Amino acid sequence: MATLGALSLVAAACGSVDPTIAGAGPRGVPTTLPPPTTTTTLDPSLTATEGYFQIPVGGADLYNVANGTVVQTIAQGLTLGFISRSGEWLEVVTPCGTTAFMTDTQVTPVAKTVSPATSDLSQLVLALDPGHGGRDWGGVGPTGASEKSINLDISLRLKQLLETPHEIDFVTGAITPGSSYPAVKSVLLTRSPDGPDGGDYELGLAYRAGLANAAGAHALISIHNNTVPTQEVDRPGSEVFYSLAAPDSDRLAGLIYDELVKSLAPFDANWSGGTLLGARARMDPKSGGDYYGLLRRAQMPSVIVEGAYLSEPEEEALLKSADFQQAYAEGVYRGIVRFFTTADTSNNIFSPEPFPDDAGTVSTRSCKIPSQADVTP
Ligand SMILES: [Zn+2]
The missing domain is CATH 3.40.630.40 (Zn-dependent exopeptidases)
Incomplete structure (x- = not known):
């Protein structure tokens, strides 16, 4: 299940589908998703730059941009950084280094603040x-x-x-x-x-x-x-x-x-x-x-x-x-x-x-995004 989720995210972030979806989805899903700002999942420069938030108790939903469905409920206690924000949508970097969407109705984003150099x-x-x-x-x-x-x-x-x-x-x-x-x-x-x-x-x-x-x-x-x-x-x-x-x-x-x-x-x-x-x-x-x-x-x-x-x-x-x-x-x-x-x-x-290039220790194909379903109460 989680593997399918990760694969869906790969497809979603490749931008091969119309990012605009019509009709309200389940659980009050917003009607329109913003277009993804990245075109590949493992762009070496891909990084969260806008802020971060912690997934609350009970988890939070991760959306597939292709059809607006919930890919999975991501596990509580994780912290995710986000790349962009459009209305209530946050484009996040998942623990597997792919991109996906979440809404700010389930989480409380902290905007990045530039930390001035300090000796304090x-x-x-x-x-x-x-x-x-x-x-x-x-x-x-x-x-x-x-x-x-x-x-x-x-x-x-x-x-x-x-x-x-x-x-x-x-x-x-x-x-x-x-x-x-x-x-x-x-x-x-x-x-x-x-x-x-x-x-x-x-x-x-x-x-x-x-x-x-x-x-x-x-x-x-x-x-x-x-x-x-x-x-x-x-x-x-x-x-x-x-x-x-x-x-x-x-x-x-x-x-x-x-x-x-x-x-x-x-x-x-x-x-x-x-x-x-x-x-x-x-x-x-x-x-x-x-x-x-x-x-x-x-x-x-x-x-x-x-x-x-x-x-x-x-x-x-x-x-x-x-x-x-x-x-x-x-x-x-x-x-x-x-x-x-x-x-x-x-x-x-x-x-x-x-030294030759390092591809990283976790591959997108095998990486599993931690799921709330796996959290022991
Ligand atoms: Zn090590």
Whole structure:
């Protein structure tokens, strides 16, 4: 059913049908749909730019532009960004990165506000992106721990840190209660426990970046962990990938890298790593743009954090522990704070490396938009 829904959306967004429909549909459906503003579903530049809203309890209807019928009731707790607004119609980017329509009678849209640059943490809007979800597990450890679940746990710890005022000792890394570093204004999770299955659902990259764009976030931090190291190393093999397109992403990545390694290094493990440890970027040699679809679409300083190697037994054991997850979150937190409150930079920022284009981890064909029917009451 959900697969059929996704396919209908593909057809709808291709603009191959008359977008104008006559006659009132069920449940007071408006009589005329606005024409779609996009002509393809996976346009690399497709992103939500106008605002966002959360799906209320009970879900909300997603409409097929071809015939005005409800494709599905999308699950409560999800947040969707929208591309355009015409009367009561909102053209949204679905979690699968396709476009569809919804009405503002079921949701309360928040218009995007342009967030002025600030060093005041209490003014910050941040987007956190727990990597993978649903059928997309990401990496899997030797005992079966999934990256999607660990990424969400770390992201929730990071959200909690960002939403609480602190003192920070940047020499020791200690974070204690206090008021020198206030709570940020808001933290938006792309994948949230408010959604279905406790936050275990899949999302496309256009959706994830689009949400950060629609919220006018000051930074986008995507939380991941790694697999398949190429060598043993004498310190945590953390990598932080930065966006080539969004200015200052390299400085953000460098500071997060430095603080993350400070947090993780005291743990006892035979660390594994890749060829370069530090802040890195991957460039599509053809376009000169970002290899990573998420970073390519984000309109603010944005990074992908790969904290440790889930494929390695010792690191999997650490990643499953609360202490290590908290240390990971604290490292990223301090990096974010330094980025916004200082002019510091890092000595561990590498130049971009050529890398072929990334199509994304979720394909439109297989992606399922989370349905209210699957929400356990
Ligand atoms: Zn990942």
